[in-house]
Amino acid sequence: MSEANPDQTPSTGTAIHIKDLRKSFDGGKDFVLNGVNLEIPKGVVTCIIGFSGTGKSVLLKHILGLMKPTSGTVEILGNDLSGMNMDQLIKMRTRLGVLFQYAALFDDMSVMDNVIFPLREHRKELKLHDMEEIAKKKLAQVGLDPKHFHKLPSELSGGMRKRVGLARALALDPEIILYDEPTTGLDPILTEVVDDLIVETHKAHAGSTSVVISHDLFAAFRISDHIVMLDKGGVLLAGKPDEFLKSENELIKKFLSKGLKQG
Amino acid sequence: MIRVWTDNRERINTAIDDFAGRIFNGLGKFFVDCGKACIFFAQSVVLIFKGPFRWDEIIRHMEFIGNRSVLIIAMTSVFTGMALSYQIFLGFVKVNATNLVGPTVGMGILRELGPVLTGLMVAARAGGAMAARLGTMRVSEQIDALEVMGIDSKQYLVAPRILAAVITVPMLCAIFDFMAMMGSHFLTITVLRQDEAIFWDKISLWLNPGDVYQGLFKAAVFGVCFATICSNRGFNASGGAKGVGEATNQGVVNSMVLIIVLNFFLTNFIRFFYVAMGWR
Ligand SMILES: Nc1ncnc2c1ncn2[C@@H]1O[C@H](COP(=O)(O)OP(=O)(O)OP(=O)(O)O)[C@@H](O)[C@H]1O
Ligand SMILES: [Mg+2]
16 A cells, blocks of 8 residues: 555556466366466456356455466465464455455445445544544545445446445455456446546546456556456466567457457 | 965065065165265365355254244144153053153153154255255355355355254253153143152153153254255256256155164163263
8 A cells, every 4th residue: 555656557566476376166176276376466456258168257366365366376466365364364364355246345334334344344543423434435436426325236237236336345445456348238328437437536546556357358458557367277378569460479368359259 | 365475476475576686776765865965965065164164054944943843833832742651651650650751751851762753854954955055056056156256155054054953952952852751741640640749750760861862862863863854855856847846855854764763772871871981
């Protein structure tokens, strides 16, 4: 958080470092992730793309410590997750913010309570009034109309829910913000809105790192400074967007032609 | 008959095999489920003591399990008390022992039917709701969201539910006992015109507080039992809405079966304990 980074020049350092990560669900017969090596730089927007079923969500769950690797390590902000106990893992996770695919709002709580929830758990020194102020600020930042603040998630549209989910993810001022398929299933206009929201959020949180997991190659080109393409349980190519355009790899070409046609 | 047997031997054999196989399969699954629930329970107990103590959550779940079950408990208990009294009365008339209807009904209600029926009713109502709620939270990634917010989801979701069930189910059982005895009183005295003084006198002669306590103890155990099994099922649900439905169904069925089976062993255990302590 200390290194202010207003003009989006990629700062040095690695936010997430994955070394030879392998994951099998069936005791070693079939590996969903088969030796992923990956460095996600600090301070920029990184997109992780790949065809459906290549293990993007599984990779995300490893980054969040929700799944344990079969072998290999995941390091976040210089800390190895595998050696952590539950308490350390909890502390680590407060430095991450996640927007889930369907926002995963707590459906028995109002919008406001959803955003206050992480503050209530981790910022116990704050008064309720201050928590509400923070929540309002975050909700305003993601562009939610104040008239929706006291509604239940079931009364909101999908796009609004995503905004609330993002506000909740931002409540603790995370150093890394992760988005799981933020635009999958949204219409083209909303897709653009959400993409812009990601970029604006990234700019508003100086020095923060954003990781977007997506099918949407066109969006990846629009919003990211760094792209990682997964295939068959490994990294096919990682680099700047123009490295992708120049790539001779058949699969990337195929993905490009499809993705750009869609856009 | 023999012809039928010999002609269809093959088919009958496979049918028997199939039947036996299904029973063993079912039993196996039931025991595996109970085993998993035990591990889950052990983890949750550790978390209950580890804190933070979530009073507001515990009270919210107590309200849900308790308050909203009072009506169905009251209904079932009054009618159970009346039906049982009538049957026992009909039996005792034959041997001229109708003045023992009160204590006999009391023993049956306080020791067995009170805790078991309370357990079953609450398991069906609150247990089903627990499994469905946690299952929905699981498949809609709300539990993942809790985890990545740095909250121990079991500590937040499961521990308060188990604790609330342990506290609340005995209270409901006490209500059941009271209302069932009221039902019995109404039927025996008002409808069947037995003597009220004898009814109560025999009850105070033959029953003692130990009968009430053992029922309440059983109820607490049943509370743990359904809260653990249903939470475990819901917490580990997978596969969308269908998975939630299965988790709810399995959770309720398994906790009901376990309550009834466990009751038999608890009865023996308590009896043994009372004798060993020289209380009776
Ligand atoms: N909990 C699990 N148990 C067993 N297999 C799993 C589990 N989670 C994922 N898989 C398998 O891992 C593979 C990758 O799944 P994953 O959800 O990561 O794909 P994805 O890249 O996110 O796809 P999509 O873009 O469609 O979301 C799939 O073949 C899936 O069946
Ligand atoms: Mg996915």
